[in-house]
Amino acid sequence: MTDHHDMSFTERVRKLIATIPPGQVATYGQIATHAGNPRAARQVVRVLHSSTDKYHLPWHRVINSKGQIGLKPGQGYELQRAMLIDEGVTFDEAGRIDLKRYLWSP
DNA sequence: AACCTGACTTCGG
């Protein structure tokens, strides 16, 4: 049968990330869920590492389920935060993004 | 074909 998704989990993840619009964010788990496996959130991280440059993915729009940036200070945290703020996303005092407001809904 | 990795998530205290 023609499973219209004749592509790997990784490919689906790439496509999903590519569709997150500016000013919105998606969680690793959310991407994993839509890619077919709710429990493969960690795999999304791997895809980000391996495909961001090659496919020009909007990597900065992917955050964790707590609404926070996963990267550590000095490891990309500042850049991601700046890029999101530049798109209009706001952070609270604890560095959290209001998912009710900015979470992407595919 | 095991073993390792990691920008995670969930759950209990």
Added chain:
DNA sequence: TCCGAAGCCAGGT
């Protein structure tokens, strides 16, 4: 609400 432990998994080695 915060923290730690445990669970999870696709792809790379």
